[in-house]
Amino acid sequence: MVHICDHPIVFKIIIYLNNTSYEINLHTSALFCLDNKTNKTTYNFSIEKNMEVKQEVLVIGEILYAKKFYEELKGKYIIKVFDSTKKEFLVEATAKYENVAAILLANGADRFIDKFDNEVLDSLSPAINVIIVIGDASKLVDVKAATDNGVFVADTSLSSIKGSTKDELEKLELEVLNNLDFALITGVPKDPVNKIDEVSVIAADKAINYLNERGEIDLDVSDIQISLS
Incomplete structure (x- = not known):
């Protein structure tokens, strides 16, 4: 696995669904990861459930x-x-x-x-x-x-x-x-x-x-x- 990006940056996206907010973190280090065997780029992200937001x-x-x-x-x-x-x-x-x-x-x-x-x-x-x-x-x-x-x-x-x-x-x-x-x-x-x-x-x-x-x-x-x- 080769990492082209040595300084990862996290992009944060927050969505609201059924009165609950979800935080999606996209990591640039993952976005620029190349698998030498398959020659495919891999994408990793995490989803975190935040505190309930009442309307x-x-x-x-x-x-x-x-x-x-x-x-x-x-x-x-x-x-x-x-x-x-x-x-x-x-x-x-x-x-x-x-x-x-x-x-x-x-x-x-x-x-x-x-x-x-x-x-x-x-x-x-x-x-x-x-x-x-x-x-x-x-x-x-x-x-x-x-x-x-x-x-x-x-x-x-x-x-x-x-x-x-x-x-x-x-x-x-x-x-x-x-x-x-x-x-x-x-x-x-x-x-x-x-x-x-x-x-x-x-x-x-x-x-x-x-x-x-x-x-x-x-x-x-x-x-x-x-x-x-």
Whole structure:
């Protein structure tokens, strides 16, 4: 085995999957190793599991029936509850909820914030990319404004709520909470009411612009494609 590189350098890549970060270390000494017998270059790398990173969720309104599963989600994610006024939300949205990844508009959310319109959506942190609604999203969220802000929106049909029994309402809340969990894992909720392609492009541009403005990154990602299969 011949080492062409005498001064190894480690390239570190961190990926996030299922609320856990994984650190991949690529060693240049391995990248430039040549096996004399096979005449092939060998590639060695190590993967280290880092500490669990919990995502943050902002909940507006109440979960009335599926409380057991809601408690389970509290152990999996950092749940923040907002129960004040729209005016206060606009003041503290970016700072207090800077790391929030998703918003759940639960039962009675309209009592606190009448509607997620342009004004509210523009005040959100760029980290937020999903709004899940119990009920009809069009009554609580300006879907076009959400799309323009790179935010996915998913809801439930109001017709399935009216006249439902307690068991049916619990099942409905479970479906919503499961969709929230799914969106936090995959980045996209099931059956969003806005178009996935449109939101994805805007969300990607928003993330890059945000990082560039903060001086944390300066790169051209036009020809970079990353996919998980």
